[in-house]
Amino acid sequence: MRQEHRRQLALVLILLIALSGCDTSRHSSRSSLSDNGRFMALWNTYTHCLRSEDLEAMRTDTHRLIRAVHRIDSAENPTPLERSEPIPLGPTIRLSVDPAVMAAACALRAGQAAQEMGRLSIAREMFHTIVLHFSQPGYRYYTDRARLGLEHVDAISRAASLSRFTI
Secondary structure: OHHHHHHHHHHHHHHHHHHHHHHHHHHHHHHHHHHHHHHHHHHHHHHHHHHOOOHHHHHHHHHHHHHHHHHHHHHHOOOOOOOOOOOOOOOOOOOOOOHHHHHHHHHHHHHHHHHHOOOHHHHHHHHHHHHHHOOOHHHHHHHHHHHHHHHHHHHHHHHHHHHHHHO
């Protein structure tokens, strides 16, 4: 009798383990579907920013991407990675997508477009956004470009104010 109890108990435990494993996998697939949907929404915002000619739409896309990066960062509470390898000077080839890079690239595109359109205050805002939010070494390409953009915008502004005084 005692051995029969052990067999029944073992059978019940095996069933419980199997059922809990199945339930966990269902939750995991739901979570990955949700994550995939969120990623696709970010990707769509990013591609819209890169393809857009509408400066206000690019600004809106930039702010959406930055808010998403902040939500992701606060949810994961990341610690900065310590690197022993040299920091790349240009955009790097990635096998996965970094939402922060998408946000920085979108802001850079918006800043450069604003500068080309002569909308210097918006250009300054977008370049300053990159310097402010993406100062980590891994985003050096974008911060370097943003700093150059700020220098160029400041030079144009100085030249414009000097021309007002000389006329």
